[in-house]
Amino acid sequence: MSGNLQHYPPNPAYGTGVYRRRITFTRRANGIDVALLDDYHDMGVTLIVDGQVITDAAARMDRFPKTSCPGAIAALRTLIGRPATALALSAEDRGGQCTHLVELARLGLSRLVRNEGSGIVEIALADRDGMGEQRLALHQDGKPALAWVLRDETLVEPAEHRGQGLFGGFIRWVHASFPAEEADLWRMAQMAVFVARGRAYVVDSHSPRRVAEEPSRFGACFSYSGASFETAFDNTGYVRDFSGGLPPMRHAAPEPANQGA
Template sequence: MVRPNPLYGTGTFRRRIRVRAAPREVAVEMEDCNHGFRLRLWHDGERVTSVEVDPLRIPFNTCAEAIRPLQRALGHRLDEDEATLRSRLVPGDNCTHMHDMAVLAVAHAAAHGGEGVSTRLYDMAVDDEREGVVRARIACDGVPVHDWEIAGQPPDIPPHTLTAPPELAGRPVMRGFHAWASQAFEGMPREAAVALQRAYFVARARRHSFEPVAEHPGISDGMPQGACYSYNSGAVERAFRSEGTVRDFTHTPDLLLKFLP
């Protein structure tokens, strides 16, 4: 049985993503309270030619296997749209986080002029729910981009619904998010909105404690087929939680992307 996290309500989920685009290569690093990955993608200026992932900190022993379905990105044309890439990769067949990092890498490969080096750093913070509200925010290269308030579990408002800023009130941040966000934002603000939505999704894990990990194999979570690679049939039966992978960066955001053991 999953137990509630006794510290939930006092902390903040944090995630940091760094993207570095150079000629023919893009590197993406991501670390948060539950994960740590490094991804490198190569291209010839027209198509993806190679992708590698270093899974430094993963929730399940099976997560590293998800590098295999990610190879479907090979051959993808950089001038094709994101929807084409997502349909090629099939999100539910992949590790959610490797998948998102690959999509981000392809976008920056397509946008990068091929000369010099460009970098982008995203910092996300999702506070634990307090008085029925979750505050989520993201900065790009130290400059605030989005600052949202999201309904947690209040009785009179659907959960996972934006309540602030006023111009976005009533918009969903789970199912239906991408439909409106793709219309409301473009460029970097759209990229940041998608990143913040993902952070909000993962931040919900702070509500629970899966200790001791031996008592909480993946199959006990009851997640639907297609939720991610490790929850799919054939993997979920072998998915066992990794020891010591959950970190709390509430007061130490400077440690993110250092990938400490």
């Protein structure tokens, strides 16, 4: 999720709800579990680290947009053997990977580098109002950590960053402007805005579209790359509306293969 979605029918309920996303970090003695739950995804990543090297990587996908998405679970294992630093996961990894699994891995490694413990980030983003504005609230471990007002995906508040767009160089600006922990929160908030674009459309109808109907997105992620581009379809009925609140946490982490790592 998401991209140019205008080939989907409009969602008649858009403007009345809230997109919600939860990212959960659970430290292990030798790694970290990172889980994602939102309107379109229910998935998680486990990374095992020995010294400064990723020795194992596992993932689960319980809810996802495209029929081909689970193939990215095996693709994630290409991270094994790479340096256990956040910088090891650059944007170039995303073409053959699930964007969300890779971002969860990057966020988890960033947390490991800072030697931080377990934690929870929850994001709520209201649908655009009649003026094209949206309000975003990010809580970290139950406490307010970010509050944005957006107009057409450009910051209105915080006032000191008014006019800063969320795309086209935003990530570079974030990492140049904030310390690592705060930069990660801004990254999580930006991804929430990107994914929440889907709320304006009916993307999981009983008439699934082929991935190949969006040629401009070729190479964007696992399902838009390689053989998947020609064979993948939308899943049907996968969207959940969490406007009223996210459900309780319940999922176990994916089990890595190398238990002794």
